Amino acid sequence: MERSLKGDRHAFETLLVKYERPVYNAAYRMLHNPDDARDVTQTVFLKVYEHLDQYDPARRFFSWVYRITLNESINWLKKSSRQATLEQDTADQGSGPRQQAGQAQIGEGIQAALMTIKSEYRAVIVLKHVLGCSYSEISEVLDIPVKKVKSRLYTARQLLQERLTEQGLH
């Protein structure tokens, strides 16, 4: 970490190896598009490299990286106005026989349901279930109190439960 802060490319590559996959997965779950997730992942690491001198060592590195990831994903959604389209797409998919055939489609159904909730709720779900963060870690990444983390998670899950029921997946 210290070597990366000094601009050591090899050290930065080590960080990249460690965080590339979780960052890509988080971006994908936020965006539901592999090309967008790839582009956001690239942007995240370029920003990390460019702003390493602004990293506060008092905070844990992952929380900084994940925060950039979620912010970039949300910015991407805003810029590309994909969210409205995705919401329409997922609403169109609805329930039906296709949704009930196989684990892969169940996964798609869950992802589709995820895309129907607000990005602030999706972010806590991604942090908890994709990145495996605890309440306190989510609090650190999003810079919100733990109590708010809990309430957002609860609301997000209730919304997802409704969507999954509508899709016949629960």
Next chain:
Amino acid sequence: MAIDPKYVELINADIDGEISSADRAAFEAFIADSPEAQALHAELSAVHASLDSLPELDSPPHLKHTIMASIPEQNEGARSTPGAFLQTLFAAPALRYTAVFAAGSVLTLSLVSSDIVSQGAFDDMTGLVGTISDQIPQGPSIQTTPIESKDIAGTVTLHSSGPILIVDFDLVSSGPVDIVASYVDKKVWFNGFAQLESPGVSVSAESGRITMQIDGKRRYALYLHNAGDRDITIHLQFTSNGEAVYDTDIEYVQPGHSG
């Protein structure tokens, strides 16, 4: 009957494995006597399990290399230089070609000697300075060819704009790679080469043969003058350390000739 918010929080904490030992006894006593709480616990547990079942995805091949090739070569001193900043802009996928070129001065146009470049071709080239994105048609490309090998990856896309054929290279290499674009039609000539200002890219051209060398992530365009709107096949040969690592053909067929 609504469940006391305190116990809703404990139900969530239990599902998330974050319930404290101090709260556990109270939680278990409550849920044992509350069918509503049991139902909520079951519903939320099912959602939790569904979300945990989402598969972990592999990141795209070459992504790490693409990122590494995009960051400045030097340490933090380089990070603050305009060149490093522009290089990062170039790498930022959201900006792509258009935004970068809109910055104007970041573009350099490399005209290289060719034994058959005409004055007319030069006139065309001056119009391309700083407006490459405009010169690449916004409509569908004629052909996009993926390049995939351990030494080089990316895409080569062919566009047409009037008499100009534009070969748009978006590539990343793991080291120096020579690219030879060759074609046999003597009435199609090399019209120019455009790239971002960046080290490690060179180009030379002779009749029917254009040689480029890249190292790292690069995006650039070759311009071919095809005044007669002729069908043309361009052979691309990629070489690393003297060994052929990939080759492919891209083809332009004038409208009405295909099929």
